[in-house]
Amino acid sequence: MPSSTKTSTNSCEVADQLRRGPWTLEEDSLLIHYIARHGEGHWNLLAKRAGLRRTGKSCRLRWLNYLKPDVKRGNLTPHEQFLILELHCKWGNRWSKIAQELPGRTDNEIKNYWRTSVQKQARHLKIDANSAAFRDLIRCFWIPRLLQKMEGSAFFSSMKSENSILPQSLEQTMKQQQVAGQGRGSLSEAIQCLEQNSDSEQCASPRVSSSESMNNNISQISVFAEYQTNPFGVTGHNDYNTLAKDCYYVANNVDSSGGYDKETINLASPSAAVKDFMTDGDCQLAGNDWVNDGFADGIWSMGELWEPWSFH
DNA sequence: AAGATCGTCAACCGCCATTAA
């Protein structure tokens, strides 16, 4: 028998012996005990020595994503969701890099979250999730609303103590605004604080780099153009219409430096032109109680963030 | 009550970079 045939037969036998699919309790136990004794690494060797009929890769993945003691389970906290949105704006689909900023969370989990929660919204809006337009929607609407949710939660106060990327001045500003009786205006200030204080060049704020501004402008206008050609035609997607209008508003307030001017992000007080543009329904949206609406235990879904624009 | 559809998430796959032989 030629050696190549023999090798091929052996590899087939090995492949036949390998298990796939969900891990059993017994396999988990073998892996945990082996790593407890000998540590991680050399996964192929580990799989053999531990008596696991799995590939090294499979063992590594099972350990890192599920069995490792410091892996966090359960829903993502608002802070974690905020970080994911923020960092994805900055780094794109660099899941492992993003995961490094969320202790206990795996790249797989973050990727799943992005696909199930974030991309879903992009699909509903009929926007490419990797497009500049969608990034801007996240920056201009999603993150601020997330901040607003956090503003009203007990969680928000705890953020100060854990080296949050939110500046300390944020809460201060919001308090000042509360005193001044500016409801939604606090959001814009929050964004501005983020903008001024963030160390990174590209942060979650609506400000964009000069090089990006043209593309953003065009993409936002294209969203608006679609709205214009079919202002009420996106059946069952009034939220889309609202977003398109807001996008138009943002797109038309880009200042000469490529950033958005103050009024742009102050969604609480749109210009007269935009007010004309908005329907009564839209104005009602702004009056909803975001903070206290359906917010329990600091855990909520992305869908809630889009409410009352949710897509049903 | 039952089948269809949807959402979630663990697991797999293929590719690439790094390292050791």
Add this chain to the structure above:
DNA sequence: ATTAATGGCGGTTGACGATCT
């Protein structure tokens, strides 16, 4: 310098439970 092994990453799949019709 080359090659094989290994680890890491991002994309994709499929099982399964939840929800809808």
